[in-house]
Amino acid sequence: MRISEKLQSHRSKSTKPTFSFEYFVPKTTQGVQNLYDRMDRMYQSTLPQFIDITWNAGGGVLSQLTTDLVETSQSVLGLETCMHLTCTNMPVSQIDDALESARLSGCQNILALRGDPPVNQDSWKPVEGGFQYAKDLVKYIRDRYGDYFDIGVAGYPEGHPETVGNDDTLLDHLKEKVDAGANFIITQMFYDGDLFIKWCQRVRAKGIDVPLIPGIMPITTYAAFLRRANWCDVHIPQEYFDKLDPIRDDDQLVREVGTDLVISLCRKLLDSGYVSHLHIYTMNLEKAPQMILDRMELLPKHDEPLDNHLAILPWRKSLNPQRRNEEVRPIFWQRRPYSYVARTSQWSVDEFPNGRFGDSSSPAFGDLDLCGASLIRQSGKRSLELWSTPSSMQDIAQLVINYLSGGLQYLPWSDTPLNHEVDDILPELVSLNQKLIVTVNSQPQLNGVKSSHPVHGWGPRDGYVYQKMYLEFLLPKEKLPKLHDYLVNDVMLTYFAVDHDGNLTTNHHDGTKANAVTWGVFPGREVLQPTIVEKVSFLAWKEEFYHICEEWKLNFINNNCDQSVKLLQHLIDDYVLVNIVDNDFISPENRIFNLLSSI
Structure with a gap:
């Protein structure tokens, strides 16, 4: 404007x-x-x-x-x-x-x-x-x-x-x-x-x-x-x-x-x-x-209306005219908006999802080199200052705990500081990391929170917003069969899991359909569903995530940090990237955390 x-x-x-x-x-x-x-x-x-x-x-x-x-x-x-x-x-x-x-x-x-x-x-x-x-x-x-x-x-x-x-x-x-x-x-x-x-x-x-x-x-x-x-x-x-x-x-x-x-x-x-x-x-x-x-x-002040492009969605809408139809984004890039925009920069104005997101409206994501020379947005020296030289999964889990508690502003796969939305599930996230289930991304359950809420609110005034609980994490490969056995017939907890080589495991009966995990209901408007989980975008995110791990490892190679190199290779070879959605956004039972605590 x-x-x-x-x-x-x-x-x-x-x-x-x-x-x-x-x-x-x-x-x-x-x-x-x-x-x-x-x-x-x-x-x-x-x-x-x-x-x-x-x-x-x-x-x-x-x-x-x-x-x-x-x-x-x-x-x-x-x-x-x-x-x-x-x-x-x-x-x-x-x-x-x-x-x-x-x-x-x-x-x-x-x-x-x-x-x-x-x-x-x-x-x-x-x-x-x-x-x-x-x-x-x-x-x-x-x-x-x-x-x-x-x-x-x-x-x-x-x-x-x-x-x-x-x-x-x-x-x-x-x-x-x-x-x-x-x-x-x-x-x-x-x-x-x-x-x-x-x-x-x-x-x-x-x-x-x-x-x-x-x-x-x-x-x-x-x-x-x-x-x-x-x-x-x-x-x-x-x-x-x-x-x-x-x-x-x-x-x-x-x-x-x-x-x-x-x-x-x-x-x-x-x-x-x-x-x-x-x-x-x-x-x-x-x-x-x-x-x-x-x-x-x-x-x-909290009660002042925001500009439309700030208020209408839970993520700040791009002002690029090429993206004017964009009203839906996969949750996987919630903490990496730079790479998401780069990877979709070649989409035409008609290809950005406007209320729906699926194979029919989702072209192939751009190559990783669209994101620039490096996917870790910190210099090699700065990376060592921020994250030191971890030598065990306990060290990586502790980095995540520091990030969750505000001690760190960034992680290799998170370009933006965490906001207070995570406060509702912070104890559970910390507990999982202490058990070496390294969390990557999350959002709490919401059921009809006012759109004016200072932390969770978004969209026009006098509306209500909803969220399904979502958790993305790293799991040792040997534990994946047990997770699948628990969830294979579960219709409320749906998941995708993928390893470095692209081997996908899921209990989605139709994995091609997008699952809205955030939506809002506002006076005089259609229901907005701006954040989704979807297979094609998850597989694109998987490529990016493991590439980030490779770059992190390369920095350790360049600085002769042998133990950290071995650790990152272990993570790449022996862990799967998993996301779980609890589709029951009403139940007070915390099923995702209860399940993972038992594995």
Whole structure:
């Protein structure tokens, strides 16, 4: 959705100020993974109107990474995203590639900038075949894509180094950018609210009527505060020095006092009438922006309705237009949304399940290489730091227990931290792992829980949600015959079990049909069944799971961890991957755990 339309829609419903976050491109693969996790957490806890991602000055690999980040945030995380795009070292061909990548991912928002000179270059010069000014880039985007993109441009409330003493010329340039097709203005950081308000008055007097969005820079440490202010050449009011200089060596106190100063600035801007939205430069940090929003009482409350794409399903819906029909997902990728989206990225818009999921509507899943170079989304070094060098199944089970209890945020097969949904069955999960039945994925039973429930709720208001108990786990092969004997004629406990070689055992009489394990009933709507268990997708997940184990083993080989190598090979050779669904979602009896405890 276009930013200007989104902000206008909010203002028609509420007077509450809105906000957004800016992130920059990390320089390492692990940094990218950490940023995805941070973006996701911050979005869930704060619900910004949008996020934006900077463009790396100078082009090159990190510029390509910008488009990758935008695609992932739109397609996997379901976040409304704005992509920075600069003219620096960017011929038209590369600009075309970036714009088309953004369009295909569903991104409808571009912040069009001239950009800073590349490193080691004193002055800014256009690249051959590129653009001289941001207004040229704006006009090019508008001419090529019409109204598809919302285009933002930069504003400089305290002037620009290249137009010192000539603020009228700078405003003329801003007007030219808006006249060329810009829809909103995001400003450079500043700390002097009075100067900003005077600038707003001059902007409006110039006939510029698009939204003015102030760029807000949190204060985290004294050194960073001075460095960023000096780098942007912004005026620092004396009050800031008076309050921060005496405590400059106490980072925690600087952040507390600095947050109060920034909040005072934000309130002045909002009270001015020129501003209704704050754009926070996060510097890829989490705590400082959240402190500002919390103290300003801008964080969402439990009873506030969420945006439709957040509320309608228990998993956040992708904003990629190719996936607009997707309303059903297999539960196996519940903790691995990145690989699921990658493996289904080649499906056509008509192939995504819309209310049903079965062989007739489920094409073959993509190859594993669609998920990238590695299926474990942690670097080799980080993997060792997180999971050490297990030498027994007890060690692996303990890793899972640590994950269940919140001591670990990730496992090799779980890319996302666990939420509180597991609390209802936590003792049973811990007990199974202590018995060396290593759990992989689970969900508790629900019978008519209100859709507004803070943990289990999803979907439109005034509805009810339901879940069948589901458990996925690793079981020693020698115990599989006993499990099958227990379940072969059971119609309520249905299961699939598969080993590394693809040998499938099941008690499903018709394993080709999907089994809905989550559904919701809402006023005036068909029943939604967004999460299912199904054979084709389980076999695809099995390939991925054992491939993850192979990659984990390879990391141990590379680090000469012989005992861990033997252990992972033992897991691959001698364990089966099993899922069980308890189709009786009403009975209080915990049949799955009772059964496994007896095996």
